[in-house]
Amino acid sequence: MLTEGKIAKKNLLTVFIFLLAVFTVFLLVGPGGERAAAENWQTFSTENFAVHYPARLEAQARKAAGIAEEVHRELTSYETYERDDITHMIIRDDADMAYGLSTPYLRDHIEINLSHPLQRQFGSSYESWLKMLIAHEYAHILHLNIRSEGAENLRRIFGEVPSYTYPNMMQPYWMLEGYAILAETHLTGGGRAEDAVYDMYIRTAFLEDDLYRFDQIHGQYDHNGWPPGGQAVYIYGASIFDYLERRDGKDKLLEVSEVFARDPGQNINATFYEVYQQSAEEIFEEWQQEMREKYQRQADELEAEGLVRGEPLTEIGFEVHQPALDPEGESIIYYHSGGHFPGLREYNIETGEDEMLKPGIFAPTGHSFTADGDLIYSRLDIYEQKYEFYDLYRYDREEDESERLTEGSRAHSPAAGEDRVYYITRQDGKSRVVEMDLQAENGESEVVIEAENGEQFLHLSLALDGDRLALVSWSPGGFQDLYIYDLENEERRRITRGREAVLSPAWTPEGNQVLFSSDRNGIYNLYSYDLEKEEIQQLTRELTGAFDPLAAESFTPADGGAEKSFDLYYTGYSERGFDIYRLDSAAAVSRNVDIYDDYAFLEEEKRDEFKSEAPPESRDYSRLDYMAPRYFFPSFFIGTGGSYAGITVGGRDPLNKMHYQGSVEYDGGDYDYPVSFDWNLELEAGRFDILQQSQRWAGRRMDDSKYHYRDQHTLMAQTPIRSAPFSRLNLGFGTSYLRDNLREDGLNEEYRGFSQLDYLSQTGRDSMVTTRNLTLRAGDAYFDDEHNIYGQFDWREFFEFPNNHRIRLRGSAAGAELEEFFELGGVFGQYPIRGYSEGDRKEGSQLLYFRGEYRFPLTDIGRGMGTTPVFFDEVSLAAFAEGGDISGDEVDDFMAGYGLELSLDMELSYGRAPARISMGIAGNIDESGVQAYLAPGLTF
Numbered sequence: 001m002l003t004e005g006k007i008a009k010k011n012l013l014t015v016f017i018f019l020l021a022v023f024t025v026f027l028l029v030g031p032g033g034e035r036a037a038a039e040n041w042q043t044f045s046t047e048n049f050a051v052h053y054p055a056r057l058e059a060q061a062r063k064a065a066g067i068a069e070e071v072h073r074e075l076t077s078y079e080t081y082e083r084d085d086i087t088h089m090i091i092r093d094d095a096d097m098a099y100g101l102s103t104p105y106l107r108d109h110i111e112i113n114l115s116h117p118l119q120r121q122f123g124s125s126y127e128s129w130l131k132m133l134i135a136h137e138y139a140h141i142l143h144l145n146i147r148s149e150g151a152e153n154l155r156r157i158f159g160e161v162p163s164y165t166y167p168n169m170m171q172p173y174w175m176l177e178g179y180a181i182l183a184e185t186h187l188t189g190g191g192r193a194e195d196a197v198y199d200m201y202i203r204t205a206f207l208e209d210d211l212y213r214f215d216q217i218h219g220q221y222d223h224n225g226w227p228p229g230g231q232a233v234y235i236y237g238a239s240i241f242d243y244l245e246r247r248d249g250k251d252k253l254l255e256v257s258e259v260f261a262r263d264p265g266q267n268i269n270a271t272f273y274e275v276y277q278q279s280a281e282e283i284f285e286e287w288q289q290e291m292r293e294k295y296q297r298q299a300d301e302l303e304a305e306g307l308v309r310g311e312p313l314t315e316i317g318f319e320v321h322q323p324a325l326d327p328e329g330e331s332i333i334y335y336h337s338g339g340h341f342p343g344l345r346e347y348n349i350e351t352g353e354d355e356m357l358k359p360g361i362f363a364p365t366g367h368s369f370t371a372d373g374d375l376i377y378s379r380l381d382i383y384e385q386k387y388e389f390y391d392l393y394r395y396d397r398e399e400d401e402s403e404r405l406t407e408g409s410r411a412h413s414p415a416a417g418e419d420r421v422y423y424i425t426r427q428d429g430k431s432r433v434v435e436m437d438l439q440a441e442n443g444e445s446e447v448v449i450e451a452e453n454g455e456q457f458l459h460l461s462l463a464l465d466g467d468r469l470a471l472v473s474w475s476p477g478g479f480q481d482l483y484i485y486d487l488e489n490e491e492r493r494r495i496t497r498g499r500e501a502v503l504s505p506a507w508t509p510e511g512n513q514v515l516f517s518s519d520r521n522g523i524y525n526l527y528s529y530d531l532e533k534e535e536i537q538q539l540t541r542e543l544t545g546a547f548d549p550l551a552a553e554s555f556t557p558a559d560g561g562a563e564k565s566f567d568l569y570y571t572g573y574s575e576r577g578f579d580i581y582r583l584d585s586a587a588a589v590s591r592n593v594d595i596y597d598d599y600a601f602l603e604e605e606k607r608d609e610f611k612s613e614a615p616p617e618s619r620d621y622s623r624l625d626y627m628a629p630r631y632f633f634p635s636f637f638i639g640t641g642g643s644y645a646g647i648t649v650g651g652r653d654p655l656n657k658m659h660y661q662g663s664v665e666y667d668g669g670d671y672d673y674p675v676s677f678d679w680n681l682e683l684e685a686g687r688f689d690i691l692q693q694s695q696r697w698a699g700r701r702m703d704d705s706k707y708h709y710r711d712q713h714t715l716m717a718q719t720p721i722r723s724a725p726f727s728r729l730n731l732g733f734g735t736s737y738l739r740d741n742l743r744e745d746g747l748n749e750e751y752r753g754f755s756q757l758d759y760l761s762q763t764g765r766d767s768m769v770t771t772r773n774l775t776l777r778a779g780d781a782y783f784d785d786e787h788n789i790y791g792q793f794d795w796r797e798f799f800e801f802p803n804n805h806r807i808r809l810r811g812s813a814a815g816a817e818l819e820e821f822f823e824l825g826g827v828f829g830q831y832p833i834r835g836y837s838e839g840d841r842k843e844g845s846q847l848l849y850f851r852g853e854y855r856f857p858l859t860d861i862g863r864g865m866g867t868t869p870v871f872f873d874e875v876s877l878a879a880f881a882e883g884g885d886i887s888g889d890e891v892d893d894f895m896a897g898y899g900l901e902l903s904l905d906m907e908l909s910y911g912r913a914p915a916r917i918s919m920g921i922a923g924n925i926d927e928s929g930v931q932a933y934l935a936p937g938l939t940f
Helices: 004-029 055-078 129-144 149-158 173-188 196-207 229-248 250-262 268-276 280-305 600-605
Strands: 041-045 049-054 087-092 100-103 109-113 319-325 331-337 343-348 354-359 367-369 375-383 387-396 401-404 411-416 420-427 430-437 445-450 456-462 468-475 479-486 491-494 502-507 513-518 525-530 535-538 546-555 565-574 577-584 591-593 631-639 642-652 658-666 675-685 688-700 707-724 727-743 746-765 768-783 786-801 805-816 822-824 842-844 846-864 870-887 892-908 913-924 930-936
Touching (some): 041 055, 109 129, 129 173, 196 229, 229 250, 268 280, 319 367, 331 367, 354 746, 430 456, 430 468, 479 502, 525 546, 822 870
Parallel strands (some): 049 087, 367 411, 411 456
Antiparallel strands (some): 041 049, 100 109, 319 331, 343 354, 367 375, 375 387, 387 401, 411 420, 420 430, 456 468, 546 565, 631 642, 642 658, 658 675, 675 688, 707 727, 746 768, 870 892, 913 930
16 A cells, blocks of 8 residues: 555656656757767887877877887987886877876876967977977886886786885876976977976066975975966976986986885985985075076066066966957957966956956967957867867857857867958868858858978967968977968968977057067067068067067057057966066067078978888777786785685776776685676777676675675766766766675675766856756666665755855755665765764655855965975865755654864875865754764765
């Protein structure tokens, strides 16, 4: 007989299952774009590398293999690294972002994304971007493979045992990156140890007395100010290692890691003292003294000549890119990220107001106005639910509407004219300048300029008359030059011919000059090229740096005797990061500079630098080739119920689509060989990712001599339904089987079918950010000859306000057929109420839950514990309230609590493991008095 409670329960579960089914069908057949087909992965081997790549990247993979072998020869000879193992190199081209990564975990592995850098962070003087990237990542592999003789013997016997055979992974990040940056610098004629942008970061920090302390650069810490920790370890590591190499040579730097590898547990001060007879902190102080004197001399010289820099208009800091002036000359549109929610912002020149225009987009590569005032911008999107590519959009400011112009075109740096837009695209490793007709219904486009000899087009600007393009192109050998392209005659003329960087060309209103930024004297300044006089003039004399020039017509002198003046806007740099600056051109330096010409170096010597013998024939990539274990390690267990000895093995394939760990033990009893394992396999099938997992634990527990085991096998399919840079919607479903003998009544078997819909998004404006997470789960668990249909819904909303104030909200509803399926109350668990002790938990089959918290910082610590891998972020205080209603056949209770919580946020292992320790007092509505608790960080 169905009671009223059971009918309500059935109704609730029916709603859960129905909603999930409707969402599933709608999302699978509805709009959202097809997912890209699975890649056809290929592989071949050279002497020192196994190269894995999608078949479409065959040519690029073979070129990368030749470069990698060259890097191996140069690094192993120059840095005296020893190397006799194969390194697996993964070649990708699935994002318009320049990046690489490396790890020695189970297999030495580097990953290279082929996209050339489009922003200013990496300079341009490197002879080859691909070589610089491979050199950096491969240097990590060589460095992390330095180990003591004992660790090397352990590796020879047992294989690549995690945590035991890579002691240098315990070094601070500034050391890890310092070695790699020196390698990229020595091997490519450029690199960040000699880069003007990185030098600007350090120079400004010294001159503005804004230098990080030694304990603040050990890890990729969550610094609130500029520069963020992820950049600081590169900036400081590059400069400190460059200083040490200049002072004492490269051999001692290598010796530091050899000494550290022998005793990774010792303080790095002791390691450096053994090599340099100075602690690491003493070296840091000495480095500061030398650099401070160097930069002060440089500042004195520039001030003696007379600094010429604009006044800052914005005070937003962090990252600012590509300002563009609207046709009326009233406002400047620019891209900003860091400290605020990223997006396009609008600065009103007359009022000084600086407001968000298009929040929630990643658009640092440029934007341009059409004659009628529409904004053409390039933003990063998720293409075919898989690739991160730039595409063009047209934004109507009056209607506040955007229209997509390209899809999957990898289009950036738009330069708009009256009825057309020019942009740069990169397909199959080649750069092109493309013209699109904005009047045509289908957006017809054609290639205007095709890159030659490996060059990469970076920046583009269209003259107001629409007849000429200013173009910046990088060429192998480290040449980044300015060109003028005549659209009518289809002629390209090179203006600069040097190894100095040229960035962000922009035409003056009259169209007789091209402005650009360059580091020709070691500091980025603004320059102009006069097309009639064929002369280059320096416009600024900066102490920090000037980028992204923009000219606006200002006035004509009444006597008519001077040339028309213009306001010069640009991106300038200070200790808070980048901002928009303004300088009247009448106040500019106006000093002629030489046009360098050392281009023959490239044409005669560097064109065929990476030709090598053809590597072996490629073959289909197969996970089965990598099934063999990568390590064998003995394991021991001693407990009250007995003891056993065994061996643990583990392995993974280079693409990390298959990884496993297993063990077998022997105890001499009735269960001689209990086996435990953890197996994971990933596959692509159409638009779905298939995940198969198997776990088994077997053995004795500390308090029990009985043999126990637990088996679980899961098969799950996942697919992205909607994907964007700041939001995603994923669907997953699958089945699992569980068997164990952990219960007192013997064998337990359970079969489950489940599905889950998960939505995550971020929205924001200025320094306010809202994160929303919605999760809908439903399933059926069959055990003890009964079905238990269950459903759960979770809503979470996080609000971030200025000065790190935060509000977090959560609401949940859940229902199941089985009594006592959910628990409510206690400090821990899925549905905690901290005003109740763990013994006061209630169990039931239906649940409604709410939770709210307001948290604010009491103090921003931002300091580490000396040279240890522990960093303290902040101490915060939270006021919270939480409660819920739980019901079932034997329970129907409403529970609620409230309290205050003091939390310490910190980062362990040099930022790899964020942690929180909280202590609080909480009360509840059922009892008088409060309880205190101490707990690690709680999930919300």
